[in-house]
Every structure is written in structure tokens, then in C-alpha cells.
Amino acid sequence: MKEYIKLIGAEGLRIDGRKLDDYREVKIETGVSAKAEGSAIVSIGNSKVIAGVKMEVGEPFSDTPDEGGLMVGVEQALIASAKWEAGPPSDEMIEIARTVDRGIRESKMVDFTKLCVTKGELVWRILIDIYPLNYDGNIIDASSLAAVAALLNARFPKLDGKKVVYGEATDKKLPINKIPLTTTFVKIGDAVMVDPNDDEEELMDSRLSISTTGKDSINALQKSGPGGFTPDEVKDMIEKSFKIRKVLEKAVGVKSA
Amino acid sequence: MSKSIRPDGRKVDEMREAKIELGVIPNANGSAKFTMGKTVAIAAVYGPRELHPRRNQIADKGLLRCNYDLMSFSVSERKRPGPSRRDKELSLVIANALSSLVFLDKFPKQVIDVFVEIPQADAGTRCAGICAASLALADAGIPMRGLTGSVSAGALGETVVIDLDKEEEDWEAGATDMPVTYCPKTNLITSLQLDGEISKKNFFNALELAIGKAKELTDMQEKALKENYKGGSEE
Numbered sequence: 402m403k404e405y406i407k408l409i410g411a412e413g414l415r416i417d418g419r420k421l422d423d424y425r426e427v428k429i430e431t432g433v434s435a436k437a438e439g440s441a442i443v444s445i446g447n448s449k450v451i452a453g454v455k456m457e458v459g460e461p462f463s464d465t466p467d468e469g470g471l472m473v474g475v476e477q478a479l480i481a482s483a484k485w486e487a488g489p490p491s492d493e494m495i496e497i498a499r500t501v502d503r504g505i506r507e508s509k510m511v512d513f514t515k516l517c518v519t520k521g522e523l524v525w526r527i528l529i530d531i532y533p534l535n536y537d538g539n540i541i542d543a544s545s546l547a548a549v550a551a552l553l554n555a556r557f558p559k560l561d562g563k564k565v566v567y568g569e570a571t572d573k574k575l576p577i578n579k580i581p582l583t584t585t586f587v588k589i590g591d592a593v594m595v596d597p598n599d600d601e602e603e604l605m606d607s608r609l610s611i612s613t614t615g616k617d618s619i620n621a622l623q624k625s626g627p628g629g630f631t632p633d634e635v636k637d638m639i640e641k642s643f644k645i646r647k648v649l650e651k652a653v654g655v656k657s658a
Numbered sequence: 659m660s661k662s663i664r665p666d667g668r669k670v671d672e673m674r675e676a677k678i679e680l681g682v683i684p685n686a687n688g689s690a691k692f693t694m695g696k697t698v699a700i701a702a703v704y705g706p707r708e709l710h711p712r713r714n715q716i717a718d719k720g721l722l723r724c725n726y727d728l729m730s731f732s733v734s735e736r737k738r739p740g741p742s743r744r745d746k747e748l749s750l751v752i753a754n755a756l757s758s759l760v761f762l763d764k765f766p767k768q769v770i771d772v773f774v775e776i777p778q779a780d781a782g783t784r785c786a787g788i789c790a791a792s793l794a795l796a797d798a799g800i801p802m803r804g805l806t807g808s809v810s811a812g813a814l815g816e817t818v819v820i821d822l823d824k825e826e827e828d829w830e831a832g833a834t835d836m837p838v839t840y841c842p843k844t845n846l847i848t849s850l851q852l853d854g855e856i857s858k859k860n861f862f863n864a865l866e867l868a869i870g871k872a873k874e875l876t877d878m879q880e881k882a883l884k885e886n887y888k889g890g891s892e893e
Contacts, residue, residue, distance in 0.1 A: 492750045499747050507853050607754075609850065619861050622836065622852035625750070627722075627757035629846025632869060636862065643858070 403589065403604045410592025415601070421594045424584075424645055427652040429546070431554040438570065439555025443547040445596060447537035449481075452547035454529050454555040458565055461517070461524040469516025469524040473502040475531045475544050482536035482599075493625075500623040501531065501544045501583075504612040508581035508620045511552065515576035523563060527552070527575070538598040541610050542649075545583035550653055553577065580657060581620055582649045584642040585610040588626075593634055595645065609635070611642040615657045663817055665825045673809060673821040673871055676789075678882040680797050686773075688798025692790035695823055696780035701790035702773045703798040709769035720765030724753035724772045726787055732779040748784050755788050755808065755839040755849035761801045770800065781824040782810050785837050788849070793879050797886075804843025807875030811868035812836050813856050818863045820871050836861075838868035842876055 406416055413421055425446030434440040437453035444450075461468060475498035477490045490498070516525040529551060531544045552575055559569040587597040587605035597605060606628030612621035619639065624630070630638070650656055662668060674695025683689035686702035693699075709715045726748040730739045741749070752774060760770065772794065774787035788808035795802060812822050813834040819826070827833055834854025840847050847869075856864065 492746050495743050496747045496750050499743060503853055509855070607848075614855065617858050618855055619852065619858065620855045622850050624847070624850040625754055627754050629758050629841070629844065629848035630850075631845050632840075632847060632865065635847055635850065635865065639858065639861065 402600060406601065406604060407590030407592065410590055410594065415594060417598055421592060422641060424596045424648060427546070427649065429550050429652055431550055437551070438558055439551045439553070441547050441550035441554055442534070443543050443550060445539055445543045445546075446598065447535060448533075448539055448543050449535040450531055450533045450540065450543045450547045452529055452531045452544070452551040454527060454551045456555070456558060456565070457526050457528065458518060458523050458560065458563065459526055461521065465513070466521040467517045467524075468513040469526055470513065471506050471511055471527045471529070473505050473529045473531065473548050474498060475501050475533070475540070478532040478534070481533035485536070496623070496625060497541055497544070500541055500610055500621070501548065504545050504581050504583050504610075504621040505529070505548045508612065508614050509578055510549070510581050510614075512576040512578050518560065525557070527555075536599060538600075538602040539585050539596050541585050542583050542596065545581065545612065546649060546653070549580055549582065553653065553655075579614045580650070580653065580655050581612045581614050582646050582653070583610055583612040583621075584645045584649070586638045586641075588628060588630060588634070593630075593638065595641065609638055611639060613642055613646050616643065663814060664819065666823065670817060670819045671867060671871075673874075674823065676875070676878060678793060678879065680793060680882065680886045686794070686798070688794045688796070688800070690790045690793035690797055692786050692793065694782055694786045694789075694821065696778060697782050697786045698776065698778040699783060699786035699790040700775045700777065701787060701794040703770060703791070703794045703800065704773070705770040706765040706768035706800070707771070709767060715767040718763065718766050720760075720762040720768040720770060722753055722757045722760055722762060722770045722772065724749045724756065724774060724791070726752055726774045726776075726784070728776045728779060728783065732776050751849055751851070752784060752788055752791065755806065756791055756795065758844065758846060758848055759792065759802050759804060759806055759841060760795060761803065764801060770795075779824075781822055781827045782837070785809050785839070788839050789875055789879065792876075793883065796879070796883055804841045805876040805879045806839055806841040806848065807872030807879070808837065808839040808849065809868055809871045809875060810835055810837045811864035811871075812854065813860050813864065816860065818860050818867060820867055836864055836868065838865065838872065840869050840872035842873045
């Protein structure tokens with residue numbers, strides 16, 4: 402299989418009929434869980450994930466007394482693939498989860514200072530959990546996109562003193578600054594392809610995920626896999642990620658400055 | 659460029675002082691200590707040796723595994739001993755940065771274990787760990803395509819700098835940190851991570867700077883290895 406992917410990759414072709422730079426169809430559905438403060442299902446081709454946002458209040462960290470927080474987790478849900486095994490998450494899954502978390506949390510997508518209720522006493526914390534529903538590769542892009550869509554969909558719940566009244570959502574949206582969007586590439590042999598499917602991701606020599614926050618701004622990178630990329634390949638993927646960003650922006654329904 | 663914007667007065671393209679010591683772990687097949695300013699990494703290589711359990715063996719090639727460990731006392735606030743999620747991720751990142759250096763097809767069913775310990779952390783621990791591991795693999799006499807250099811480039815505000823220390827990583831106005839691993843012999847970037855925010859232009863500049871400095875680091879490693887074996891047995 403790998404030899405075949407390499408062979409047709411050299412001709413610019415892929416096992417599912419796509420060209421190297423073709424991204425699969427992206428679909429987003431929001432508001433898929435009524436109990437969550439925000440939620441979304443994202444599919445990229447046959448890969449499908451669901452993300453839910455829950456919000457809670459608590460004491461701020463002592464070094465950031467006027468800032469709330471955000472955390473993103475990706476679970477290894479066994480519903481999504483026969484290849485995944487029960488037990489603690491694999492190191493690969495931990496890397497994926499941390500890549501998604503950093504792409505969102507450190508992008509300054511959410512204005513943490515606006516999550517402050519009372520300085521030094523009470524701040525909002527946003528917890529996003531992502532569960533893959535059907536795995537066909539590129540769970541990083543799907544998860545990042547689902548987190549973004551769920552955050553855009555979220556509304557603050559009602560706050561009564563220091564207690565959250567769940568089930569009584571306000572119409573107040575989250576303080577969103579910018580939209581981080583991730584594009585993942587893999588290299589197999591000498592062919593670099595975007596948005597890998599299950600087989601391509603399993604057989605990849607190297608993988609690079611690029612998160613951008615605008616037309617000219619990179620906010621996160623993560624290279625994985627045992628192989629490497631030449632400097633020219635990296636530059637090329639960066640340029641392409643800004644092009645694909647426009648496709649993803651359209652799917653989310655935003656436009657960056 | 660008269661006055662440095664860097665807290666320790668370094669030039670923007672100046673790395674911290676690097677020190678190399680080889681064979682620091684006598685029990686290992688190869689080992690090295692790599693010091694970058696106030697960051698210290700020790701790497702030891704055990705193997706190639708048989709991989710257990712046998713079902714994890716790969717028929718036609720060897721496996722390079724890494725275990726990265728930030729020691730509990732290496733940071734200001736004690737870190738709980740044992741692997742954190744960060745440690746697990748970095749173990750994988752380092753193994754992936756090193757795998758393509760080694761002719762793994764020469765060692766079917768075998769494993770090469772690389773252990774990285776950080777006794778003192780002042781930013782750039784994964785990079786120091788990768789430099790130490792590159793040296794330790796060579797010290798173990800494992801056939802390699804080349805040595806690799808690893809260093810963090812990034813930006814303090816709009817200024818591109820190399821080898822951020824902890825004070826710079828915590829830069830008030832926001833620092834971008836981008837650890838890069840590059841092997842000049844294969845012309846491959848084998849690790850690349852970034853946190854922060856950087857323009858495309860600054861990213862390309864930072865990448866170029868890091869690649870140049872990675873070359874310097876491999877030259878430094880080569881010199882230390884040659885020095886170490888000088889006067890030893892004939893090749």
C-alpha cells in the first residue's frame with residue numbers, strides 16, 4: 402500500500418482519487434447538544450468529530466488575577482475506529498490533543514480578560530471536549546475546526562452570584578478576537594499531500610500541522626512522524642495553508658482581515 | 659544595532675554558550691551532556707538491543723524510542739516526578755526528530771532506546787535534549803546519516819531572535835517560540851513546533867536563522883566528537 406501511495410504520489414495522485422492539494426469537503430453543524438453552552442459537529446470527508454463547550458466559574462490563577470481560562474481536550478473515543486484500543490491514550494493521541502489545545506488556547510482567539518467577573522476572585526473557565534465520531538484521518542484539522550465552531554456557537558450561561566445556573570443561557574456570545582484555523586499535511590516518500598485520510602496518515606513519514614489566525618499570521622506549528630521535510634517543502638506548505646484557510650473560513654462563516 | 663533588547667545582552671542571532679561532554683554515563687552504549695546557557699540535558703543511548711515484547715518488533719527495521727524526563731527539581735516549582743502529558747509528547751517529538759538520522763533498516767526487530775534527562779531547565783530543554791541525543795547516538799557508534807542540531811528561534815515582539823531563554827519565553831509583550839531540528843547532511847527539518855504569533859515574513863526569517871544555527875551546532879558536535887576520539891584507537 403505504501404509503495405503504491407508513493408508511486409502514484411509521484412504522479413500527483415492519491416488513493417482516494419484526490420490530487421495532492423485537494424482538501425475533502427468540509428461540513429459544519431452547530432448547536433448539536435442542548436446541554437452544552439456551545440457545540441458543533443464537523444466532518445472532513447468521512448472524518449467526523451463532535452465538540453462541546455462547557456463553562457464554569459472559579460478562582461483565577463494568582464499570576465493572572467483578571468483572566469479566565471480555556472482548555473481543549475481530545476478524547477480517544479472507541480466509537481470512531483476499529484484501530485483504536487481501550488486503555489490510556491496513546492502517545493500519538495496525546496500529541497494530537499496537545500496540538501489542538503495549543504492551536505486554540507494560545508491563539509488568543511478568546512479574550513481572557515473579558516472572562517473576568519471579579520478581579521482576583523471569580524473568572525469564567527471554558528472547557529472544550531472533542532470526541533471523534535468517525536476516524537478517516539486528519540483528526541487534528543477536524544478537531545480544531547470543531548472547537549472553533551463550538552466556541553462561536555457558545556453563549557454564556559446565567560450567573561447567579563457565584564453560581565452558574567445551567568440551562569438558562571443568556572444571549573451573550575464569547576469574546577472572540579480572531580479565528581485560528583489548522584491545515585495538516587503529510588509526506589509519504591517525496592509526495593506532500595494535504596488533509597490525509599486514514600491510510601495516508603497511518604503510512605506517513607512526516608506530518609505538519611499549521612495553524613493560522615489571519616492572512617499573514619501563523620500561531621502554531623507541530624511536526625510529527627519519523628521523517629523530515631526540506632526547508633522548501635515547509636515554505637510551500639505555509640503558503641498553501643493560507644490558501645486553504647480561505648476554504649475553511651467559508652465553512653465556518655467568517656472572514657479574516 | 660547598538661543596545662540589545664535581550665535581557666542578557668545577547669545579539670539577536672547569538673546563541674547561549676554551548677558546552678559538550680561525552681561519555682557521561684559509563685553504563686550506556688553512548689552518552690553525552692549538552693549545556694546551553696543554564697539549560698542542561700543528559701542523553702544516554704542503550705542498544706541496538708532486542709525489542710520486548712516481541713509483538714512490537716518491526717520485521718524489516720529497527721525502532722528508535724525516546725524517553726524525555728524533566729527532573730522534579732529542574733524547574734522553579736517542583737514538578738511531580740513521572741511522565742506528564744508534556745513529557746510524553748516531547749518524548750515522541752524527540753524520537754521523531756532523531757529517527758531519520760539513523761540507518762534503522764540495519765537493525766530489524768531491534769530497538770534503540772534514547773533516554774533524555776533534564777537536571778536544569780531554562781527554556782530550550784527539548785532542543786538541548788536533541789543535541790545531547792545526536793551526540794550520544796554518535797558516541798554509541800550507531801551508523802548515522804548525519805548529526806543534527808536543534809535550537810529555538812522566535813520573535814520578541816517583532817524582533818526575530820535565536821535560542822530564547824526562560825526570561826525571554828515569559829516576555830511580557832508576548833514571545834513566539836519555535837523549536838527547530840535540522841540535519842544538514844539530509845537537508846531535512848525533523849522537528850518544527852511553534853507557539854505564539856508570527857507573520858509569514860518573520861517566520862521565514864526565523865526558520866532560516868534556526869537552520870543556520872543548527873548547522874553551527876552540528877559543526878560543534880563534530881569537533882567535540884573528533885576531539886574526544888583523538889589519540890584513541892585507529893579508525
